[in-house]
Structures are given as C-alpha cells and as structure tokens.
Amino acid sequence: MCGIVGYTGENQAAPILLDGLKRLEYRGYDSAGLAVRDGDALAEVVKATGKLYHLADKTDQGRSLPGNCGIGHTRWATHGDPSLINAHPHVSGNCSGSGSGKVESDVVGVHNGIIENYGELKEKLLRHGYLFYSDTDTEVVVKLVDYYYKKYKIGPVDAITRTMVRVRGSYALALMFKDHPGEIFAARKDSPLIIGTAENAAFLASDVPAILKYTRSVYYIGNLQVARLSPGSVKFYDLNGDEITLPLTEITWDAEAAEKGGYEHFMLKEIHEQPAAVRDTLGSLIKDGKIDLTAAGITDDILLSLSQIIITACGSAWHVGIAAQYVIEDMAKVPVRVELASEFRYRSLPMSKNILVIVISQSGETADSLAALRLAKEKGAETLAVVNVVGSTIAREADHVLYTLAGPEIAVATTKAYSAQLVALDALAVQMALVKGTVSAEQYSHLIEELIGIPDKITRVLEDKERLQWFSSKIANAHDIFFIGRGLDYAISLEGSLKMKEISYIHSEAYAAGELKHGTISLIEKNTLVIGVLTQSQMIEKTISNMAECKSRGAYLMGVTTNGNFAGEDSVNFTVYIPRTDEHFVSSLAVVPLQLLGYYTSVNRGLDVDKPRNLAKSVTVE
Numbered sequence: 001m002c003g004i005v006g007y008t009g010e011n012q013a014a015p016i017l018l019d020g021l022k023r024l025e026y027r028g029y030d031s032a033g034l035a036v037r038d039g040d041a042l043a044e045v046v047k048a049t050g051k052l053y054h055l056a057d058k059t060d061q062g063r064s065l066p067g068n069c070g071i072g073h074t075r076w077a078t079h080g081d082p083s084l085i086n087a088h089p090h091v092s093g094n095c096s097g098s099g100s101g102k103v104e105s106d107v108v109g110v111h112n113g114i115i116e117n118y119g120e121l122k123e124k125l126l127r128h129g130y131l132f133y134s135d136t137d138t139e140v141v142v143k144l145v146d147y148y149y150k151k152y153k154i155g156p157v158d159a160i161t162r163t164m165v166r167v168r169g170s171y172a173l174a175l176m177f178k179d180h181p182g183e184i185f186a187a188r189k190d191s192p193l194i195i196g197t198a199e200n201a202a203f204l205a206s207d208v209p210a211i212l213k214y215t216r217s218v219y220y221i222g223n224l225q226v227a228r229l230s231p232g233s234v235k236f237y238d239l240n241g242d243e244i245t246l247p248l249t250e251i252t253w254d255a256e257a258a259e260k261g262g263y264e265h266f267m268l269k270e271i272h273e274q275p276a277a278v279r280d281t282l283g284s285l286i287k288d289g290k291i292d293l294t295a296a297g298i299t300d301d302i303l304l305s306l307s308q309i310i311i312t313a314c315g316s317a318w319h320v321g322i323a324a325q326y327v328i329e330d331m332a333k334v335p336v337r338v339e340l341a342s343e344f345r346y347r348s349l350p351m352s353k354n355i356l357v358i359v360i361s362q363s364g365e366t367a368d369s370l371a372a373l374r375l376a377k378e379k380g381a382e383t384l385a386v387v388n389v390v391g392s393t394i395a396r397e398a399d400h401v402l403y404t405l406a407g408p409e410i411a412v413a414t415t416k417a418y419s420a421q422l423v424a425l426d427a428l429a430v431q432m433a434l435v436k437g438t439v440s441a442e443q444y445s446h447l448i449e450e451l452i453g454i455p456d457k458i459t460r461v462l463e464d465k466e467r468l469q470w471f472s473s474k475i476a477n478a479h480d481i482f483f484i485g486r487g488l489d490y491a492i493s494l495e496g497s498l499k500m501k502e503i504s505y506i507h508s509e510a511y512a513a514g515e516l517k518h519g520t521i522s523l524i525e526k527n528t529l530v531i532g533v534l535t536q537s538q539m540i541e542k543t544i545s546n547m548a549e550c551k552s553r554g555a556y557l558m559g560v561t562t563n564g565n566f567a568g569e570d571s572v573n574f575t576v577y578i579p580r581t582d583e584h585f586v587s588s589l590a591v592v593p594l595q596l597l598g599y600y601t602s603v604n605r606g607l608d609v610d611k612p613r614n615l616a617k618s619v620t621v622e
C-alpha cells in the first residue's frame with residue numbers, strides 16, 4: 001500500500017507533487033520519489049528513504065526540480081526493503097544504480113498495489129534482455145509496458161492495456177513516456193485512484209485530499225480502465241483501448257477537513273470530530289424520528305427476510321463487528337457471526353440470499369475485506385458495505401452501501417470512523433428489531449432518542465480529557481496493559497487495547513474478563529495496569545471481582561464506568577465516568593477515554609502518533 005500522485009499543467013510540478021504526497025503519507029512513509037519532465041527533456045528522478053521530508057529537503061521543497069509534468073510516490077514496502085533502490089519511480093531502461101537522475105528510459109512509472117505474477121513476468125523479460133536493479137514488482141510492470149510498447153510499436157494506451165491483460169494482482173499505475181512529453185498515463189485495478197481536472201491542468205492521486213487544494217472536479221476511474229492526462233484534458237479507455245466516458249464528480253467536502261485545524265495531531269483532531277461524525281452519520285439514517293436505510297438499499301423487507309448476519313472486517317472495523325454482534329443479537333434476536341476478513345476464505349460458511357454479509361471498512365480498500373466481500377457475493381449472499389470513503393472499491397462492489405459520514409480520516413489509528421461505524425450498525429440493529437417485532441413502537445422511539453443523544457454525550461466525555469492526559473503520564477513507561485470487560489465491554493476492551501498498542505508500542509491485550517483466570521492472570525505482577533470497562537450493569541460486579549483478583553496479585557487498576565453509584569470506587573485506583581445512555585449504545589462513549597489514553601500515552605512517549613511504525617492507513621495487501 002502506497003500513495004501515488006501525478007500533475008501536468010502550467011505550474012512547476014514538483015512542489016505540487018510533494019504537497020499531494022504529504023497528504024498521502026498516511027498510506028506509507030518508508031521512502032518516496034518523484035519523476036519530473038521539463039518540456040521535451042528527459043525525466044529526472046529523485047528518491048529518498050524515510051519520511052517525505054527527506055525528499056522535500058533533497059529537492060529544496062521541489063523547487064530544484066524544473067518541469068511542469070510529473071509523478072510521485074510514497075511507499076510502504078511490500079516487495080523489497082524500504083531502500084533507495086526499491087523506492088519509486090521505476091524506469092524501463094537497463095540502467096545501473098537505482099534509476100535516479102536524468103533517465104534515458106522510454107517509460108518511467110509509479111505503482112500502488114501488488115503484482116502477483118511478477119516472478120514469471122520477470123523471467124520472461126530477463127529472457128528478452130531486460131536487467132533489473134530493484135526487488136520490486138513495479139519495475140517488472142514498467143518494463144513489461146516498455147516491452148509491448150517497443151515490440152508492437154503501439155501507443156502508450158495499447159501498451160498499457162496489453163500489460164493489464166498480462167498481469168495478475170492489483171495496481172494503480174501512473175506512467176510517463178519519453179515520446180509523450182506533458183502527458184501522464186494511468187491505469188487501475190483494485191487499488192484506489194482518482195483523476196482530477198482543472199483549467200489547463202490534470203491531476204491523479206490515490207485519494208482526494210491529495211489534490212483538493214487544486215480542484216474539486218474528480219473522476220473515479222474504474223477497474224481495468226486507462227486514463228490519459230494532458231494539461232486541461234483527460235481521456236479514458238477500456239481494456240480494448242476504446243475511448244469511454246466517465247461521470248465527473250464534484251467534491252463537496254472542504255480541504256480544511258483534511259488539515260489539522262489547530263490540533264497537534266490528526267488523531268486528536270479526529271477524536272474531537274467524533275460528535276460531528278456520529279451526528280452526521282445518524283442524520284443520514286434517521287428521518288422524522290424513524291430509521292430509514294433505503295438510501296443504502298436496505299428495505300424493511302430485506303431486514304425481515306434475514307435469518308442470519310455475518311460481519312467481516314479487519315482491525316478496528318472488526319471490533320465494531322464484535323460490538324454490533326452483541327447489540328443485534330440482543331435487540332433483534334438475529335444470530336450474528338463475526339469473522340476476521342483475513343480468515344473469511346478459510347471458513348466454509350454456508351451462504352444464501354437470506355444471509356446478509358456486512359463488510360465494514362473505513363477506507364473501502366482493505367484487501368482482505370475486499371476479498372471477503374467478493375467471496376460472499378460469489379457464494380450468493382446479499383452484501384452490505386459500511387464504508388467511509390465514497391467511491392472506494394468495496395463501496396462499488398457491494399450490493400448495498402451504507403456510507404458513514406466521518407469525513408476524511410488521516411491518522412493511521414482510526415477513531416471517528418470507528419465511532420461512525422458503531423452508530424451505523426446500532427441504527428441497523430434498531431430498525432431490524434422493529435421489523436422483526438422484538439421491540440415495541442415505544443421502545444423504538446426511545447432507542448432512537450438515545451441514539452440522537454450520543455454526540456452531545458461524547459462531547460461531555462471529551463471534556464474530561466485533562467484527567468486522562470494526567471493519568472497517561474503515569475503509565476507512559478508501562479510494559480504491559482490488560483483491558484478487560486464482559487459482553488459489550490469486552491468489545492470496547494478490544495478497541496482500547498488496539499489503540500494503546502498501535503500508537504504507544506506498549507504491549508497490551510484485551511480479554512473477556514472471565515477468561516483471564518484461565519491462564520493470562522499469571523502475567524499479572526506488581527504494577528501491571530489492568531483497565532476494566534464497566535458499563536453493562538448485569539456484568540459490572542463480576543468484572544470488578546476479576547479486577548480485584550488482579551489487584552491482589554499487585555495490579556494497578558483503572559476503570560471506565562457510567563455515572564452513578566460505582567461499587568468499585570474504593571478498589572479501583574483511577575476511574576473515568578461517562579454519561580448514562582441505553583446500555584446497547586454505551587460503547588460509543590466508553591471508547592473515547594480509551595482513545596484519549598492511547599493518544600496521550602503515545603505523545604508522552606514522544607512517538608509519531610499519526611504515523612506509527614510499520615503501519616499504513618489503508619492495508620491494500622493480503
């Protein structure tokens with residue numbers, strides 16, 4: 001998973017490309033590179049390892065690279081180390097070194113995705129005299145395009161479509177050809193790519209925020225389609241090389257929304273945007289006091305016909321699935337299975353039309369979730385995508401799409417998208433319960449009122465952030481943290497634990513509280529932090545007992561509970577109180593202190609909160 005950008009127009013390309021890459025750094029940040037052409041001159045390639053600022057420094061913020069047409073890349077290594085040699089752009093020529101400097105090559109390109117049959121293609125190209133300098137699959141694609149271009153003496157579009165027929169895997173490709181100055185050619189399959197257009201300019205990028213400063217007019221290029229960009233003009237082609245027309249979309253959200261807006265980190269900003277994300281998402285689903293899922297294609301008839309729901313997702317989105325499982329089963333009495341998308345294909349789950357498979361994904365591009373969606377469709381299930389990024393692959397391929405309205409999420413650790421997903425699934429549960437007759441009309445209205453009240457209550461939780469900031473300074477040197485809870489509190493523990501470990505690098509685990517004593521409790525020693533989530537009234541006492549078991553072995557305790565009489569007040573060392581709400585929806589409130597705790601702990605440890613090591617925002621590899 002990587003980010004790509006392209007620009008051709010009247011302005012100097014390199015600063016625009018660097019600016020776009022900056023906004024795509026969440027997609028990968030182990031190396032970056034640019035290729036820029038100045039009129040008819042050869043393309044000049046510059047690469048740097050590490051974060052983007054190294055490339056910016058190397059090119060004097062882009063100013064030292066003349067030329068109005070160029071492509072850029074920020075990398076998250078898949079094939080080959082994060083080294084200069086493997087950094088993109090890659091070139092078709094048999095050059096020595098890493099392909100940097102002025103390149104004689106006919107083709108130079110950047111790529112996001114994975115070419116599965118790159119080994120076999122490399123063999124073929126080696127037989128035809130091509131030499132390889134990198135370990136990347138991208139170099140193979142660039143050389144394959146060059147091979148067809150020369151062998152058949154065809155134009156760039158035909159050389160690209162021939163390559164597309166030959167390669168297996170996923171790609172968003174941007175290529176420049178020596179014989180076509182001022183033009184960029186792009187192709188896409190299963191990796192995100194958008195094309196932007198403006199007066200006398202054209203852009204391409206892996207994601208909209210990269211070009212939003214320059215244009216709001218965007219084309220969502222489809223799978224197996226090719227684009228040809230020149231200043232002020234974009235043409236599209238299908239796999240036959242025939243020109244096709246795509247609809248132009250006007251982006252309505254603001255570029256400001258993708259900036260930090262005064263917060264120190266995107267993550268903190270996004271934590272604070274949760275009331276709006278939840279309000280907007282619910283606002284799109286609740287009309288005149290009733291839940292209306294028809295915009296997502298989910299009618300009451302569909303809900304009535306369902307005998308089972310299978311939820312599949314990865315990471316935090318999977319945690320949303322675990323929470324939704326408790327809510328849907330309890331409220332609508334419909335059995336729910338939750339499967340990790342990366343394991344989905346290894347289960348022989350029976351599917352039929354009356355099973356709804358829900359794929360939850362912020363990015364809509366997660367490779368495992370996409371593969372699970374495709375498998376579910378193949379097996380004949382009805383599919384619903386709960387997705388944040390409009391026009392993403394999962395959104396386009398599912399039978400039905402319910403968009404969360406969290407806005408662009410930049411921090412690698414998800415917060416607002418998670419919360420928006422949670423309430424979207426809650427709304428689905430409530431509507432299903434009504435349709436299935438498991439709640440009365442009166443209970444239905446009450447549940448909706450409770451849902452509508454959540455954003456304000458999140459705001460109140462956020463007001464307590466200073467205490468969490470203080471507490472996080474005490475735990476910044478912890479080695480292990482355990483998050484425990486029962487029922488929905490367990491689902492929230494999973495998310496709290498992931499937030500902590502992914503950005504603070506402190507080992508943490510989430511356990512169903514009752515399970516701790518079956519082995520894991522042996523890890524508890526003096527001052528091990530145990531965080532109990534205590535919001536489900538039927539289970540609070542039991543979880544407190546489990547926390548007491550830990551305390552008697554030396555643990556230090558933190559609790560997250562609802563306002564009111566809290567039986568554990570004396571035994572728990574630090575307690576966070578959240579407002580009361582219907583217990584089905586309390587996860588939306590309980591998760592917030594845990595997000596803040598992870599955030600402040602990471603800050604206290606001096607880490608890169610928004611771009612934690614080894615991670616990328618959008619995991620487009622399996």
Ligand code: M6R
Pocket residue numbers: 314315316317360361362363364365366369412413414415498502615617618619
């Ligand atoms: O874009 P998706 O929602 O499909 O992403 C799924 C996971 O990769 C994501 O939730 C990941 O676990 C985050 N780093 C969690 O903060």
